[in-house]
Amino acid sequence: MKVFKFGGASIKDAVSVKNVANILRDNLYEPLVVVISAMDKMTNAFELLADNAFANRMKEADEQLKRIKDFHLNILNELFQDTSHAIFKKVDLLFEEIAGITTLKEKGSFDSFYDLLVPYGELLSTSITSACLKKSGFEHTLADARTFIHTDNNYRNAGVKWEDTITSVNQKILPLISGNNQPYHFVLSQGFIGSDPDGHSTTLGREGSDYTAAILAFALNADEVVIWKDVPGLMNADPKIFPESVKIDKLSYSDAIELAYYGAKIIHPKTIKPLQNKDIPLIVKSFENHTDTGTYISESEERYETVPQYIFKFNQILISLTPRDFSFINEENLFDIFGIFTKHRVHINLMQNSAISFSVCIDDKADFELFITALQKNYMVKYNRGLELITIRNYNELSIENVVNKRVILLEQRSRATVQLVTASENDNYLQG
Ligand code: ASP
Ligand code: MG
Numbered sequence: 001m002k003v004f005k006f007g008g009a010s011i012k013d014a015v016s017v018k019n020v021a022n023i024l025r026d027n028l029y030e031p032l033v034v035v036i037s038a039m040d041k042m043t044n045a046f047e048l049l050a051d052n053a054f055a056n057r058m059k060e061a062d063e064q065l066k067r068i069k070d071f072h073l074n075i076l077n078e079l080f081q082d083t084s085h086a087i088f089k090k091v092d093l094l095f096e097e098i099a100g101i102t103t104l105k106e107k108g109s110f111d112s113f114y115d116l117l118v119p120y121g122e123l124l125s126t127s128i129t130s131a132c133l134k135k136s137g138f139e140h141t142l143a144d145a146r147t148f149i150h151t152d153n154n155y156r157n158a159g160v161k162w163e164d165t166i167t168s169v170n171q172k173i174l175p176l177i178s179g180n181n182q183p184y185h186f187v188l189s190q191g192f193i194g195s196d197p198d199g200h201s202t203t204l205g206r207e208g209s210d211y212t213a214a215i216l217a218f219a220l221n222a223d224e225v226v227i228w229k230d231v232p233g234l235m236n237a238d239p240k241i242f243p244e245s246v247k248i249d250k251l252s253y254s255d256a257i258e259l260a261y262y263g264a265k266i267i268h269p270k271t272i273k274p275l276q277n278k279d280i281p282l283i284v285k286s287f288e289n290h291t292d293t294g295t296y297i298s299e300s301e302e303r304y305e306t307v308p309q310y311i312f313k314f315n316q317i318l319i320s321l322t323p324r325d326f327s328f329i330n331e332e333n334l335f336d337i338f339g340i341f342t343k344h345r346v347h348i349n350l351m352q353n354s355a356i357s358f359s360v361c362i363d364d365k366a367d368f369e370l371f372i373t374a375l376q377k378n379y380m381v382k383y384n385r386g387l388e389l390i391t392i393r394n395y396n397e398l399s400i401e402n403v404v405n406k407r408v409i410l411l412e413q414r415s416r417a418t419v420q421l422v423t424a425s426e427n428d429n430y431l432q433g
Contacts, residue, residue: 001031001177001222005191005213009230010287012040014078017129021136023228023290028183033173033216034140035191036129037209038121039075042068043192046118053102054113061102069095072124079132087131094124111155112200119146119201122190122209130188140186141176148172149194149212151202158194158202160215165194169219189216210268214282218274225280226294227267228287233295234259234266237310246307249293252300255393256282262391262418263349264311272297308399313349313389315364318410318422319372321379322357329353336378344371349389350420352413359411361389361422384410388423395419 004027011017024034038046045068052061076091077083098120107113122145130142148168151158176187191209194202204211210227217225234256237245251259253276260269266284275282276299285294323333337358341348350361364385365371375381387410392399394417407423414420 001033001220002027003033003035003213003217003220003222003225005035005037005209005225005227006287007037007207007209007227007229008040008042010228011036011125011129014075016287017075017079017132019287020129021133021138023287024133024138024186026290028138028186031177031184032186033177033220033222034186034188035209035213035216036122036126036188037191039072039125039128042071042121042125043118043206045071046121047114049098049102050110050114050117053117054107054110058103065095065098065102068098072128076128079128080135085131085135087128090127090131091124094120094127109155112153115155115158115200115202118203119190119193122193126188126190133188138186139183140188143173143176143187143189145190145193145212146195146201149204149215151194151196151204153196153198153200153202156203157205158196160194160204161197165215166219169216173216174220205268205270207265207268210271214271214274214280217280218278221278222280224283225275226283226285228285228290230287232286232289232292233284234264234297236307238265238312241312242310245310248295248307248309250300251295251297253297256297258393258418259309259311262311262393262420263313263389264309306394308395309393310399310403311391311393313363313391315385316349316361316387316389316422317364317368317383317385318359318361318387319375319381319383320357320359321375321381324378324380326356328355329358333378334358337375340371340374344374346371350411350413350422352411361387361411384424386424390421390423392419392421393417 006020011020049061049064049068052064072091076087080087101117126142133140148165150161150164150168152161173187177184179185191212192203194204196202213225213227231239233247234251235245235247239245253272257272260267279299282297283294286292321337327333346362348360348362352359372381390403392403400419404421404423406426408426409421409423411422
């Protein structure tokens, strides 16, 4: 059995949706589960809608909702000439529900509101793709992921309730894909979404569809997971930033975890662990050249890859904290500092300390000032915004020179396999606090 995952780029328009059908046609002689995310950049679009609706900026919310609707209707009109097809009614109903949510009087917390609204990107994409596949004669069942991906209510980053999920997947999904009839009947479902014990929708964190594919593969003991992408496989750097990037043919699970941890936007960081636990290979392939081999990620003692791998994170802030009472950086201070970070949900990308100062590199965030104010109570705070965090795995001096170029290194950390550099552009007034 295989689990396929198609991300936004692979279903960004009518032509791509038809391409998904072509890929599936070649793969129906084996039991299959297909996980689909929202189309194109629709999750971003829904996030903007959530922001506006939550803040009761109804004019902006209405305009944004219209943009989202137009986007889906355009694709729908291209895929279905017959406007009396049931899918038009279904999509209309989904948009009625969306409009209902955006105008709710009581919106609860932002995170729970987000999880109520943003899953509609996936609900729309799977409804449209499923209808298109049905029209082309593909035997399958569209299953609502919220009925078998069970999570806690940590909205926007929900934790999977594994036992319940495994039971549900085996009760509800497995029977739909077993049997001897070929080509096999497959199951199509949404990535990224689940539901909590009260039946509220939840999401697994951005790019969570990869994780959904891994959860399903784990629960079903699948033979492999294939993630279909707009690149030939995992590249050693983001091709948009680094045109000379090359494909990595093979990678161990641990290397893939490390890469994801450092921020390589290749796969959702939680994806690998469930696969590694059951030794299920993960293959990352191009949906454009779907017969090419892609990147094969599996268990391996040896490190497969020796080419340097570059990971860039932009919009970074480097913060240095010095205790106001002039004490050294010690366990007590760190306990206090980490408490503030946890409370403000700030993730640390890199940290380093000296006797009297503790430095961290974090992603820039909207309510940054609030966070800094909390820190300023006990610490003198200096920070620089607009920096880059560059991580190089399998680095050598040349690879460092290549990326640093004319940039100024503000902080550097090396281990045997990895170097991390916080850099500023030469012209930045980077010493300002
Ligand atoms: N649609 C969601 C997102 O863009 C989940 C995913 O694509 O994996 O984050
Ligand atoms: Mg997506």
